[in-house]
Amino acid sequence: MKKLKYGIVALFALIHAKGFSQNMYELNQHWVCKKNSDVASISPNKLSTTEYSLKNWIPATVPGTVLTTLINNKTVPDPFYGMNNNKIPDIYFTGKGEYTYWFVNDFNENKPKGEEQVWLNFRGINYGCDVYLNGKKLNKETFKGMFLRQRYNITSLLNSNGKNRLAVIVYPPDAVGNPNGGQGGDGTIAKNVSHQYVAGWDWIQPIRDRNTGIWDKVTIEKTGAVDMQYPHVITKVPGVRQPDVTNQAPANVLTSVTLHNNTAATKNGTIKFELAGKSVEKSIALQPNSTQEVALPELIVANPKLWWPNTYGPQNLYTGKVIFTENNGVISDSSSLEIGIRQMRHEWNAHTRSMQVSVNGQPIFIRGGNWVISDELLRFSKERYDAEIRFHKEMNLNLIRVWGGAITERPEFYEACDKYGMLVMQDFWGSGDCNGRWIDPMKLEDQWTRRKYPDDHSLFVESASDMIKMIRNYPSLAIWCGGNEITLVDDIQHALKDSLMPKLDGTRWFIDYSNSDSMSYNSIGGNGDGPYGIQTLPYFWSYRTWPFNSEIGSVGVGDIVSLRRFLPKENQVIPIEIPGKEAVDDSVITYHKYIGYGNSVEKYGKPKDLEDFARKAQLVNYDQYRSLIEGFIGHQWDWYSGIMIWKTQNPWTALRGQMYDYYLDPNACLYGLRTGGQVLHGMWNPADSSIYIANNSFKKADNIMLSVKVYDMNGKDSVLTNVFSEAIPQNSKKIMYISHALKELGKKDGLFLVVELKNDKKALLDQNIYWLPNKEGDYTGLNKMPTSKVDVAYKKVKDGKITVTFSNPKDATVSFFNRVSVVDKQTGDRVLPTFYSDNYVSILPGEQKTIEIEYPFQSGKNYSLEVDGWNKKATQINLN
The missing domain is CATH 2.60.40.10 (Immunoglobulins)
Structure with missing residues (x-):
């Protein structure tokens, strides 16, 4: 029995009934390939028969792209490391023949008996192809379209001996675009019905083959x-x-x-x-x-x-x-x-002047993240999707927006979103940058011409119809969006909104474009997005942005372990920003799209080297995203009905907007966001020094004890208040002001501000530890902290799962900002992906804190636990 939410599946399944068997399997092994120009003298009909020798053809990666295959065969270097991407020929300069390839697979399938039918399915080829089986061409005309599936009845073409050859010649996009540094290069990549980021963007370098290849699953059914x-x-x-x-x-x-x-x-x-x-x-x-x-x-x-x-x-x-x-x-x-049994609704909120989303009749305050793509080279796997979506769950987000310059996400992405409860806003394939919203000197053609992209409107509509059918059954899919920051050209937009949606779905909100006025009233001008980049912490509380903000984001540099994975040793330097430019004095760091931290890192003391810089940057990361999400939650249903962070992940080794790096190693952004978005949460507003209680659930919480206290750098505490309060469902409530006390207590070296919530049994529900600057606005007092006395112990739950308990003596100072990592003892590398119930944790004097850790355990390997804190020297504990 085939498992299917969409027309094509890639899983083995079997059902028996009266002697008839049915199955489906994926062709993902034993592929070979060769450049078309190397076999141009061979007729496709001959090449696609098993009599033709495939000697000297190279192993091919399918699903995958031409570039993926070349990387795996070490023909070209890893484009994610250093400036290696510049060593790979770009299709714009070489011509499309450089990346026009044959992909061939010999497979066994007997000719069926009776009325049994055998089908060949392709879930995605970029961009054009001709398909041959056993010397016969399957498609009458060259097939085109990255987002259009193909299905062929091959029953009569199978060889009687059961040995068959499938041969596919794959052609690059019709317009490959000049990768001139613009958003989407010169914009002409958008003439195709395909993804646009492959010609480069402000967060990514160009993909040299524009992802030409059989990029998604091939199945026999x-x-x-x-x-x-x-x-x-x-x-x-x-x-x-x-x-x-x-x-x-x-x-x-x-x-x-x-x-x-x-x-x-x-x-x-x-x-x-x-x-x-x-x-x-x-x-x-x-x-x-x-x-x-x-x-x-x-x-x-x-x-x-x-x-x-x-x-x-x-x-x-x-x-x-x-x-x-x-x-x-x-x-x-x-x-x-x-x-998943649920019902989505949406309605205009007259108070916030924005749309609000409800599930099963309950309004949901949207805490979302923008998602580009799992891997820029389309190297997808069910396991990677699961890990990435799990990270989003652990950030306490509830929605992922799939950005319009990329793809319609794969079924495996949606399966993970169903599993972890992530609503999805799925864009179609257009952007304001390529599709003509703005004047842009980097673009080849004028706005009027770009406004009509893509060239083949009927192909766009046909592809959209197919993609709607592929993913419409997933309960996580909540919102359709016409395009990124622009409506699509009129006939496509009308076909989507007025024809395809009512006919093929009819159950979800369709937004004209990602920052449409129909989504969010724009009373302050601009594009309806942002701001982007580093902000002061009070900004997120005091500056009122768009009431349903589709893009707002900040920094995201990883720690030194992350940076060393892709920066050559000579480029592991402190990034010095060049005024007025999105560049630094190191070409490799600039190439990886670094976005500046301003003087925020220096407020912790001048960095000694890149390791020290990255260490201090994690404090900035944590604070930025905690304050961002708390500021929006603090104004939920008053100023805002939703927020989507730009962005939460990177599909390559970029240095901006990410909660974890390409290798699935989380940084402090993730845990700051996680802390700020706790279901029941006490928080501090740095704009007016007030204390709030937020409740991100449907249940009212009574008899909540709110405790506010401070600690100095030596661990001496002062209680500011203990007060009973309540937490209103789906809302935030201001409780008190504490500004005077903070100014007096922390003016010399700064202090730690602790906001806690306890239930009527005195059990801790939430703990939120802030570190505040001195009267000059610096955090250098943290450098005067005594050495941590915290004790760390672990307990094995099962293979690949442990609990770690931190115990801090009563006479000690705060054990501050401890990063925990599971390490492979043989290689010294972090084990990835590893999931921590919390990280970058701080432990108050006289307290304990326990976190859970899950990691991919392999029998026979030895692991250790590394703990590295702000005021604790890095130590390793053997995990026996």
Whole structure:
């Protein structure tokens, strides 16, 4: 039985019924390739037969791109390291022939018996291709389009001996674009229906082959006479729901599916949908060689387990099945689908003057992050998707926006979002930069011409239709967006909004473009985005931005371990900013798109070297993103209905806007954001020195003890207040001002401000530790702290999971900003990805703090735990 939320699947599955078997498998091994110019004298029909020798062809990576294959064969250097990318020929200067390649796979598949059908599926080829099987061409005309899947019935073309050859010649994009340093280079990359960042952007360097290749899964599928595609499931959850109700009111499920009869005879049978122990069905007669979309009766689920966004409730998922059985009892095709029962709504909030999103009748304050792509070279995996989305969950975010200059994200991305409760805003493929919103001297053509990109509008609409069908069943998908910072050209926009969406989905909010006035009223001018870059901490509380801000972001440099992975030794220097430019005095650091910290790092003392700079930058990172998210949460439903950080991750070794680096190593941005977005949270407003309680859940919390105290650099504490309060659901509440006390206590060396929440059993619910500057605004008092006396102990839970407990003596100072890492003892490298329930942790005098750590354990390897604190020398503990 194939598992499918979309038309094509890449998983093994098997079902037996009356002797007929059906399966699907992925062709992801034993590929070889060769440059087209090297075999130009060989006819495609001959090349695609098993008689032709593939000697001297090189191993190919599929799914993958030409450049991925060249990297894996060490033909070109790793473009992520240093300036290696400049050593790789760019397609704009070499011509498209340099990256026009044949990809060939010899596979075994017997010619089927009876009415069994065999299908060849491609989930993504960039940009054009011709496909041959056993000497026969499958496509009449050259196929084009990065976001259009292909499906071929190859039943009659399989060799009787079961040995077959698939040969695909892949052509680069029609317009490859001049990588001249502009956003999307000279803009002409947008003439294709493809991704735009590959010609370069302000956060990435150009991809030299523009990601030409068979970039997504290739599968062989077998069905009976009738096959099913494009199942569509809509869940309806009327009313206002709560996540913890034991007897939930019923939900309604609507299902449809497209059936294909691939024979010359009429096929009679039953289409059946099963879910939660119930089923609905419908009898159908399919005319010869016909296609029919079938809507099934409504299915009612009693007491459903609902799906909720992260921090608001559980992510319950059901397995549903769609089965077509012929009247003779043969199961011709079946599909399984993971279904999350929830309903999305959106409405205008007259107070904030912005749209608000609700799930299951409950308004959700959007805490989102902008996502570009998992890997700039399209090297995707289910495991990497899972790790990255898990990081977003652990940041306490609840939405990811997939930026419009990239791709429609893959099913595996959405599976992870379903699992971790991340709502998704999916852009289509356009941007203000390439598609003509602004005058731009870097662009080849004028705004009027660029406004009409891409060249083939019908291909865009056809591709959009296919992508909607591919991902529409995922409960995490919440919002469709026409494009990044601009509406698409009129006929495409109308086709999306007025035709495709009502017909193919009809359940989600469609935004014209990412900073549209229909999303957020813009009362202060500008583009509806930002600001970007370093800000003072009070800024995030005192400056009122757009009420649903789609892009606002800051810095994101990793620590020295991260930087050493891609900076050559001679370039491991303190970045010195060049006034008026987004550049520093080191060419490699500039090349990796460093964004400046201003004088914020120097406030901790002049850095001695890059290691010291990166260490102090983590303090800035933590503070920036904690203050950013707290400032927005502090004004939720008053100033704001949502925020999306630009951006949370990087698909290569860039030096800006990231909570973890390309190698999945988190920096302090992630944990500052995590702290600031806790479900029940006490926080300090640095703009007016007031204390707030935030409640990011649907439950009211009564009898909350709010405690505010300070510690000096030696660990001496002073209690400012203990007061009972309450936490209003989905809101923030100002409790008190403490400005006078802070000015007096911290004017010499600064201080630590601690805001805590405890329940009526005196259990700690939330602890938030700020470090405040002296009266000159410097943090140099931290350099006077006594050495930490903290004790660190671990306990093994199971292979790959431990708990680590910090114990700080009562007579000690604060043990400040401890970075914890799991290290491979043999290589000395950090083990990645590792997930920490908290990191960069501080422990107050007389207290303990325990964190959980999960890491990818391998039997036979030896691991150690490294702890490196601000006032603690790095130590390693063997993990036996």
